[in-house]
Amino acid sequence: MIPTLFGVTILAFLIANLIPGDPARLQAGPNASREVVERLREKLGLDDPLLIQYSRYLSHLFQGDLGTSIRTRRPVLSDLKTRFPATFELTLTALLFSGIGGIILGTLAAVKQDSLIDHGSRVVALAGVAVPSFWLGIILQLIFFFKLRLLPSSGRIGQFISSPTHISGLYVFDSLFAGNWTALGSSLLHLVMPAVTLSLGALALVSRTVRSSVLDVISLDYVQTARSKGLRERIVIRKHVLRNALIPVVTMSGMTLAALLGGTVLIETVFTWPGMGLYVVNSIFALDFPAIMGFTVLAALIVQIMNLFVDISYVFLDPRIRYG
Amino acid sequence: MCRFKRIVFLVGLLTVSLMVVSGGIFGQAPMAVVLATAQDMDNLDPHVTTMNSNMRLIYLIYDGLCQFGSDPSTVDPMLATSWEASDDGLSWIFQLRNDAYFEDGTHFDSAVAKFSFERLLGVGGGPSSPYQVIEEILAPEPYTLKFILKEPFGPFIWTMCSVFCRIVPPSVMEHEEDGDWGQAWLADHSLGSGPFQLKSWEKGQRVVLAAKKDYWGGAPKLDQVIVRIIMEPATRKMELLAGTIDIAEDILIEDLDELIAAEGVEVFKAPSFHINYLYFDTQNPPFDDARVRKAVAYALDYDALIDGIMKGWAVPHEGPVPIGMWGRDDRLDGLYTRRLPLARQLLAEAGYPDGFTTTFTLAPIANWAQIATLVQSYLADVGITVKIEQYSWPTYIAMALGHEVELGIIGITPDYPDPDMFAWMLYHSTSELNLSNYQSEEIDRILDGARALSEQDERDELYKEFHWLQHELVLVVYLYQDLFRQPMRTWVKGYYYNPNMQPLIPFQDMWVER
Numbered sequence: 044m045i046p047t048l049f050g051v052t053i054l055a056f057l058i059a060n061l062i063p064g065d066p067a068r069l070q071a072g073p074n075a076s077r078e079v080v081e082r083l084r085e086k087l088g089l090d091d092p093l094l095i096q097y098s099r100y101l102s103h104l105f106q107g108d109l110g111t112s113i114r115t116r117r118p119v120l121s122d123l124k125t126r127f128p129a130t131f132e133l134t135l136t137a138l139l140f141s142g143i144g145g146i147i148l149g150t151l152a153a154v155k156q157d158s159l160i161d162h163g164s165r166v167v168a169l170a171g172v173a174v175p176s177f178w179l180g181i182i183l184q185l186i187f188f189f190k191l192r193l194l195p196s197s198g199r200i201g202q203f204i205s206s207p208t209h210i211s212g213l214y215v216f217d218s219l220f221a222g223n224w225t226a227l228g229s230s231l232l233h234l235v236m237p238a239v240t241l242s243l244g245a246l247a248l249v250s251r252t253v254r255s256s257v258l259d260v261i262s263l264d265y266v267q268t269a270r271s272k273g274l275r276e277r278i279v280i281r282k283h284v285l286r287n288a289l290i291p292v293v294t295m296s297g298m299t300l301a302a303l304l305g306g307t308v309l310i311e312t313v314f315t316w317p318g319m320g321l322y323v324v325n326s327i328f329a330l331d332f333p334a335i336m337g338f339t340v341l342a343a344l345i346v347q348i349m350n351l352f353v354d355i356s357y358v359f360l361d362p363r364i365r366y367g
Numbered sequence: 368m369c370r371f372k373r374i375v376f377l378v379g380l381l382t383v384s385l386m387v388v389s390g391g392i393f394g395q396a397p398m399a400v401v402l403a404t405a406q407d408m409d410n411l412d413p414h415v416t417t418m419n420s421n422m423r424l425i426y427l428i429y430d431g432l433c434q435f436g437s438d439p440s441t442v443d444p445m446l447a448t449s450w451e452a453s454d455d456g457l458s459w460i461f462q463l464r465n466d467a468y469f470e471d472g473t474h475f476d477s478a479v480a481k482f483s484f485e486r487l488l489g490v491g492g493g494p495s496s497p498y499q500v501i502e503e504i505l506a507p508e509p510y511t512l513k514f515i516l517k518e519p520f521g522p523f524i525w526t527m528c529s530v531f532c533r534i535v536p537p538s539v540m541e542h543e544e545d546g547d548w549g550q551a552w553l554a555d556h557s558l559g560s561g562p563f564q565l566k567s568w569e570k571g572q573r574v575v576l577a578a579k580k581d582y583w584g585g586a587p588k589l590d591q592v593i594v595r596i597i598m599e600p601a602t603r604k605m606e607l608l609a610g611t612i613d614i615a616e617d618i619l620i621e622d623l624d625e626l627i628a629a630e631g632v633e634v635f636k637a638p639s640f641h642i643n644y645l646y647f648d649t650q651n652p653p654f655d656d657a658r659v660r661k662a663v664a665y666a667l668d669y670d671a672l673i674d675g676i677m678k679g680w681a682v683p684h685e686g687p688v689p690i691g692m693w694g695r696d697d698r699l700d701g702l703y704t705r706r707l708p709l710a711r712q713l714l715a716e717a718g719y720p721d722g723f724t725t726t727f728t729l730a731p732i733a734n735w736a737q738i739a740t741l742v743q744s745y746l747a748d749v750g751i752t753v754k755i756e757q758y759s760w761p762t763y764i765a766m767a768l769g770h771e772v773e774l775g776i777i778g779i780t781p782d783y784p785d786p787d788m789f790a791w792m793l794y795h796s797t798s799e800l801n802l803s804n805y806q807s808e809e810i811d812r813i814l815d816g817a818r819a820l821s822e823q824d825e826r827d828e829l830y831k832e833f834h835w836l837q838h839e840l841v842l843v844v845y846l847y848q849d850l851f852r853q854p855m856r857t858w859v860k861g862y863y864y865n866p867n868m869q870p871l872i873p874f875q876d877m878w879v880e881r
Contacts, residue, residue, distance in 0.1 A: 062759070062761065062762060063758075063761075063762045065765050065768075068768060069761055069764070071417065075417070075496045076496045077799050079492070079496050083491065114409050115409045115410055116410055116412070116415060117555070129571075184599075184601075188609070189608070197598075197602055202593055202595055203593075206569055312598045313598065313599055313602075315599075317571030317572035321407070321571045321598070322571060328759075328760060
């Protein structure tokens with residue numbers, strides 16, 4: 044895990060610094076005088092050789108310091124802490140939507156193979172992969188906000204509603220905890236469209252994997268035995284088929300999370316969801332190296348931790364797997 | 368099917384319940400104006416940021432010594448009640464008001480103003496650029512402030528209206544960390560003497576400013592100003608049409624007609640000071656020859672460009688100073704029009720009878736790609752082959768400032784409304800923004816001379832002389848001057864526009880009649 048993260052920092056640092064451009068100039072503005080830009084460059088430590096800049100970054104990183112954002116002038120860690128809960132809330136909801144939706148759709152498609160449901164699920168899967176999420180987001184806004192006035196177009200909470208008292212930063216949890224029903228209702232409504240849009244691609248992937256996995260398992264001998272014992276079909280599917288068929292889904296969940304995290308960059312822009320994705324987009328436009336690096340390192344860390352959890356979860360799902 | 372209906376019913380019931388408990392999908396409106404913009408705010412320190420999105424809020428939170436009112440030709444008092452320059456233009460004395468207070472109770476006086484300018488220069492960020500001319504700041508009396516300048520600087524009083532030099536009290540130093548002049552703290556706090564103060568800020572989502580009822584200039588009519596970030600232009604348009612926001616920024620030109628036709632929406636239209644032009648690498652062939660640059664100027668169809676790309680939301684202009692500002696000679700407008708035989712003749716005289724190949728470099732900004740395509744087709748008519756290369760903005764601006772662009776495009780809005788901003792900044796040999804990189808002692812002499820004078824009539828003459836010089840040399844080709852457009856609901860009242868303060872919105876004088 045540590046070497047991977049180390050490699051990520053090198054790659055991210057190189058890519059960020061190889062982009063031609065001058066963060067000091069961007070920060071000072073195009074009309075600023077040469078002297079002002081030079082002073083700012085010196086102050087930001089941008090005139091040092093790359094190796095020195097990188098080793099300084101690493102030594103700070105080991106102390107939990109991700110540097111100071113060139114754009115916001117605040118510590119990157121504190122910026123990311125502010126933004127992380129929004130992204131976490133969105134990604135978690137999308138993961139739930141895609142996980143639950145994908146398993147239901149995939150199982151139904153397999154159990155009722157070649158039926159209308161199966162064909163329908165194939166269409167959903169194809170659309171989930173083929174339809175660009177930004178386009179889908181705007182179409183959903185047009186239908187559910189502009190035409191039907193059922194859901195808000197963007198943001199995390201109503202524009203005249205105060206955010207719930209900060210506990211976790213997850214609006215749904217915080218408003219529920221505080222009994223703030225107004226904030227709860229508003230934040231749930233705001234969550235629907237971005238989460239659905241974000242989850243569609245992953246839902247397609249999960250549903251197709253579940254379908255083929257269930258089809259593999261459903262014809263095995265032990266399933267026939269379960270049926271011949273007189274168990275109801277629903278019980279057979281839930282207790283005997285799904286438990287084994289879901290192992291590939293769990294394997295996929297690490298990758299799914301990575302895809303969802305990547306997807307937030309686009310979805311947060313379309314729905315102006317104030318998370319890390321929107322933060323990194325703005326940072327890229329400002330060539331804010333410390334912020335771009337901070338986001339990359341954190342995203343890599345999250346995916347690594349998720350993969351670790353996936354490995355551990357095998358033990359509970361498959362009794363044959365044991366770690367020495 | 369029965370179960371499906373039950374699920375649909377439950378989802379519907381849940382949605383309605385959520386909408387009821389959350390007071391509709393937006394909540395209940397106070398006396399507020401909601402502005403939607405694509406530009407995220409990231410720093411509210413007036414001495415640090417040069418971004419429009421931040422300056423819009425700083426303008427409402429902090430006061431300056433002077434300000435722009437509704438008349439673009441005058442400087443209005445603010446924290447200063449009057450001012451006077453010495454005959455040699457080297458010292459400026461400001462008389463200050465005595466009834467202004469900051470959010471933390473600090474009383475405004477000359478010591479506070481002195482500190483604020485020292486902080487502006489000490490922080491040394493982008494906003495400090497126009498003030499590098501200050502040699503010394505003195506506070507001889509409690510309500511008298513004096514500036515000693517290094518050299519006479521004609522536009523000085525105009526720079527005092529800029530948001531860059533808004534007054535920050537010394538109490539900000541209570542939050543200083545590692546000699547940062549309190550920058551880290553002030554980035555997301557407010558400590559001004561202006562009509563509004565920061566109420567809440569959910570980063571990347573919205574900023575709420577609350578009106579100060581005890582503001583020395585009189586309480587604003589609005590209770591709140593809410594700035595919402597909505598990244599997608601299509602969403603901003605939808606929200607404005609739906610009436611859930613009051614003012615929308617950065618609406619696509621293609622969508623303006625729909626908004627004009629919509630009930631309850633109006634689009635405010637006025638000439639802006641934003642100009643757009645092509646620049647050349649004048650140090651290397653082929654654009655080191657004025658005849659080649661002139662051929663480009665005669666090859667373009669300006670009216671077609673304005674109609675086709677800007678849909679009429681621009682006017683043609685010639686010369687470094689925008690229409691509506693003094694210091695320009697209006698007789699030059701329209702002298703460059705599409706005259707292909709003349710363009711070809713100029714190219715032949717310059718030794719390029721069969722044209723040449725060049726590269727048009729740009730960034731993915733506004734309609735630059737469309738302009739580049741049109742310029743490519745116009746120049747093909749005189750034998751010039753144009754290759755188009757697009758880079759991200761950071762890369763592009765680095766290339767432009769590094770003089771690595773053969774043929775490029777740029778747009779500029781003034782930091783202070785004075786011909787000096789457009790002439791000295793864009794043409795002086797020592798200026799960073801001299802993108803064409805033309806080095807001329809004659810130009811420097813005229814521009815330095817105009818900068819050193821304080822009489823507007825004398826300066827006006829020099830800028831007009833320069834205007835003709837640029838026309839002959841064609842160091843840049845002016846494409847058009849934007850028309851400012853501000854779509855808003857008709858229930859928003861009290862709005863006025865001054866091209867000097869674009870993109871600032873005078874919320875302190877506005878109200879809503881729903």
